[in-house]
Amino acid sequence: MRCDTVGYGFTPAVESRRLLGGIVPSRSTAGTEVLVYRLHRSDQTRGTVFTIACSQDLPDEATSRFRALSEPGYQQPPGCGACMLAGTPGRVWIGGVLVSTMTG
Known part of the structure; x- marks a missing residue:
């Protein structure tokens, strides 16, 4: 670095x-x-x-964890605690950051 x-x-x-x-x-x-x-x-x-x-895989994986960077046109919801049902199912976002992925 x-x-x-x-x-x-x-x-x-x-x-x-x-x-x-x-x-x-x-x-x-x-x-x-x-x-x-x-x-x-x-x-x-x-x-x-x-x-x-670093290898290109590392920044690609890091960028994919930020919804505003990985989904074109994404608009963060106003206020706190909003439930977003749009996008690929099974992803848990907190403050626009991917924190967990659940299959099924």
Whole structure:
């Protein structure tokens, strides 16, 4: 994953580190896993861009879980708690996000 925003960006990584020069005990000889952000300059002048390297199946599956993105012309019902009976049967949506699928 990589993030670029106005003037700078970062790439996160999980690395094993010996904390405080090894003073802090660790269950592993490799050290403790910590989240590290590597900062870099960015030519981005507006907005923020996240880049994630993955197979096309992952974003397709994620997009399919958002009804507004997967069903052209979908209009979210006004108010809360509306029961929608339109669309493919067996799908349970909460706030426009697919949370479960039931067969039959």
